[in-house]
Amino acid sequence: MIMVGKRVWAVIRIAIIVVIALMFILPFYWVIVTSLNTQGQSMQFPPVFLPHGHFSNYARSWSEAPWLQYFANTIFIALVTTLLSLFTSLFAGFAFATMRFPGKSVIFAAFLAIMMIPQTVLLIPDYILLADIHWLNTYWAQIVPWGASVFGIFLLRQFFMGLPIEYWEAAQIDGASRLRYLWQFGVPAARPALITVALYVFIGSWNSFLWPYIMTSSPSVQPVEVGLATFLGTNGTDWTGLSAAVVYTTLPVLLLFLVAQRQFLEGVYAGGGGLKG
Template structure:
């Protein structure tokens, strides 16, 4: 028993050290971004680099005044929340249908939906650009929302989650007179809250960090999001690295706060349904 306990402590120590090393690996770029944001241009290009910056906080004021950031934040928040709401609705509806509703061709249709993940989005940029101009959606909020209103990952996750639930839960609801919509709202949705939060977080972070699509589909600052606004630091005379680092820092902080507040849902692979079946 003593040997087994010592082996467990050693494994726990190795696991903690490995986790710490991985955390440091991911934290180094963030730390470097912050150090660059409070440095001078000469410090950024210094070799070997300095780990103690000169604390030029005025870089943040200069970065903030270089672009309409309040407008960019508002646009990004509106787009991201709209994408999250539509993605949750479509994922729940489609996941419920594929998991619990029996109809001819359901499996084939589900595999067709999954096949969308295999299509590179790059090859669709030109056709989508032409379609956006043809439909009048170019340079609008809608062109940044509607293409991401559904998620193949979300549909797959909800379908797998609902399929893993005991069938007795839905049989009992049906015996109580619940219809399909009632079971969706009163049974399926509450039991899939962790999965819905995970889908919502992924959708929000994807919309917040989107660059290529809004850069190609918009041309006005009135509808452009944060990531496109960072282009203000690239010019013919070069890149303003200290200003760019400062802007990246204060545009990244909100999504980092959101992640740290809800991080447990990123690693929660399953949820308990104990007590649902009596």
């Protein structure tokens, strides 16, 4: 009887997982189907659930917007933001985990409190600030404000707090400074956590829309998400072309996550090990 109950529960769990997976997969599948059908098929009822291979939709949508410029902008912004976030997260996380200084707990609590502030609340004062320093419609406006990740600092702090204190004591006996200890031991040991932060920041930067939409006005510095919104505004009735644009703007970051999801999960688990501290 117990074995039967376990099997039933296993079947129920699998069914729930399948349903949840379909909820996430079906919208993207529908976009792919629409991108490969004609305009008439995309409006047909009942819907056409199978693609018909109209790849000309991709060529048409690609020719109607400066997508190469958008992709170049996005890659540059995402890479520089990721590198800057890794740098600040590594040093800030290490400092919060291993060093003693006045107000340490208060400062860290303030960092965590930032995560609770909605971004929209700060849009107007941030816009005024960027306008005053002449950073509107620049790469800097899309990079510098996101060069420090609260999530990254928290994750690296938890990771370094989980390292045995004996490692640092042994490094001190060998005459190593904190910086040398961090570079020669901390960075290699924190590789999973660093990869997690890099993926988190890169994907967040790639998917960023509201901030660059408000802070930029020229395609020469705008990312793909803003380019997609511009394309929607000018080609809003071209559902097949719009769907094609959605596919090739979403697919790169989706493939990146699928390739690196194992490292992402390892980093989360590694950072979580420090929660007991």
